[in-house]
Amino acid sequence: MLGGTALVAAACTREPAGALRANATPTTPDERMRRAIAAAEAELVALYAATRVVHPELAEVLALVEDHHRRHSAAIGSSGRVAPAVRPTSAPPAGGSATESATPTPVPTATDPPVAADPEAALRVLRAAERTAAEARLRDCLRCEDPALAELVAAIAAGEAANSVLLPTAP
């Protein structure tokens, strides 16, 4: 193993920190931050869902990243208004069952964020949104009182920074 004992010992998987108090009244700064981050993540989910509708050719990869944002919401502990995870509708798993076909299909609504018709422009918007979100979470992390929440928020920032480099260029 490369890196010696410290590297290995720290590499075990842990439970996401601070996933609790989903319905508590946000009275403390940390609670208000949880709510604000959950709202920001829900906006990202809506942006991805809207982009999938306009660009079904990107649906598979976009659904993966969208699911990351759902997981951020769940981890931050204010996940009450976030819909269940979706599967890409354009690429059903082999041998897909009735259960799979029951997964939600995104339907455009009047409140969806506007999406560029050009796929590269749409992807550019998503990359920028991930980068902006990562920087915002980094700033949030500095204001957390609970160290476990700070770690979680920093990890969300890291996940969004990684998403920004993983989003593909247009096919």
Add this chain to the structure above:
Amino acid sequence: MSTLDALEAVLAGEHACVYGYGVVGPYAAEHDQPTVSSAYDAHRFRRDMITELVRARSAEPVASLPAYAVPFPVDDAGSARRLAGLLEERLTVLYADLVAESAHSELREASARALMETAEIAARWTGRTSPLPGIDPPAG
């Protein structure tokens, strides 16, 4: 774990990364060389920064080992990328620990930014990320 323990763990991890990129470099593909070079510089920069932070706490910074065991043979561009990705993914865990141990805002900012940069470069090498790098790294 104390702040000092977390700093020392990160320092040991950065030493391993600096060594590891020395293994990666000669085998990395031509088009990967700029990434190797910037990652190598980033690890050396953070290694020196963390060393100073440990000294500032009147402690002895952990030294690098003369050599590190590499978990699989690195003999082509693909295995070089794989090792680089593994190094970065492991380091995210150490920086996440340091964020949790950073009461001081400057240290928290530095460690959170390092976590972000490390997750980003891990994603470049591996083509994947987990939703919460450092807390719940990609499986395998």
